[in-house]
Amino acid sequence: MREREDFKKRAMAVPVVENVKKRKVDDSGGKKSASSAPKTSGKYTSKFSSGGSQYKFGVLAKIVRHMKSRHMDQMDHPLTLEEILDETNQLDVSGATKMWLSTEALANNPKIEVTPEMTYLFKPPYKMVNKKELIRLLKRKDLNGEGGIMYDDVLESLPNAEKIVQLLTTNGKVIQITRPCDKKRVLFYFDHTTDIEIDGEFVKQWRSISVDGLDMQKIEDYLDKQGIRSMQDQGLKRVTHKRKRGPVNRKKKAPKDNEHLADVLEDYDERGKKVVA
Numbered sequence: 001m002r003e004r005e006d007f008k009k010r011a012m013a014v015p016v017v018e019n020v021k022k023r024k025v026d027d028s029g030g031k032k033s034a035s036s037a038p039k040t041s042g043k044y045t046s047k048f049s050s051g052g053s054q055y056k057f058g059v060l061a062k063i064v065r066h067m068k069s070r071h072m073d074q075m076d077h078p079l080t081l082e083e084i085l086d087e088t089n090q091l092d093v094s095g096a097t098k099m100w101l102s103t104e105a106l107a108n109n110p111k112i113e114v115t116p117e118m119t120y121l122f123k124p125p126y127k128m129v130n131k132k133e134l135i136r137l138l139k140r141k142d143l144n145g146e147g148g149i150m151y152d153d154v155l156e157s158l159p160n161a162e163k164i165v166q167l168l169t170t171n172g173k174v175i176q177i178t179r180p181c182d183k184k185r186v187l188f189y190f191d192h193t194t195d196i197e198i199d200g201e202f203v204k205q206w207r208s209i210s211v212d213g214l215d216m217q218k219i220e221d222y223l224d225k226q227g228i229r230s231m232q233d234q235g236l237k238r239v240t241h242k243r244k245r246g247p248v249n250r251k252k253k254a255p256k257d258n259e260h261l262a263d264v265l266e267d268y269d270e271r272g273k274k275v276v277a
Helices: 002-013 053-072 081-087 095-105 131-143 151-157 161-170 200-208 216-225
Strands: 112-114 120-122 174-178 185-189
Touching (some): 053 081, 053 112, 053 120, 151 161, 151 185, 161 174
Antiparallel strands (some): 174 185
16 A cells, blocks of 8 residues: 555656647637648649750750751751750750650651651751852742742751842842731842843833823723734633523423324224224
């Protein structure tokens, strides 16, 4: 009994703290349980992280710009993917991004050419390296009736394109035309073999006549009054299309009874005697 009393005294001397969970009470008297902190996942990815789409397309855009810059510097030897990432300071990209670049992004990009050895080059709209090749291309298109080429495509294809085009335009070998629809410039070959010399008096008379606001019919009437008939049958001929008539619904005559046996049948009277016509 003495040992039991000593144990109780020692137990009472040890301090004990009770953890009581407090519950929040709202204004309406209802009870709310203690809210737990929201769980956060350990992984967090965004479009700007190393696995996001924005990051991957940023890597691709940087590669295309670098390959175009190399082409403009006349450095046209192909590079492997590792060499491209090294020159663009992007060796820290993940393996998944490298796989995406090699199998999808670079292989399907219209600005990148893939060699059989799985190396990469910039793919310009036209392959030319100097002004002679540009003139040859424009001349070939002119002879084939294909028109000209876009100035923007020349800028992407030819190194020092601005100076070369300006020089050819000044020398009269190239004509620049601005399209009214989108204000883009188009280059054409200037074929001087069709040049003819015209007397200055004819040029002066030609420029002094204004035909603004006149249609072809008024111009023809004016020439007829002046006794000039050289422009007859030179305009566009108007073709009048004949209207197709619909099918005519003709009434079909019903065949008369026994009409097809007129030469075979004979007539008899009521007494059975043959009637002679």
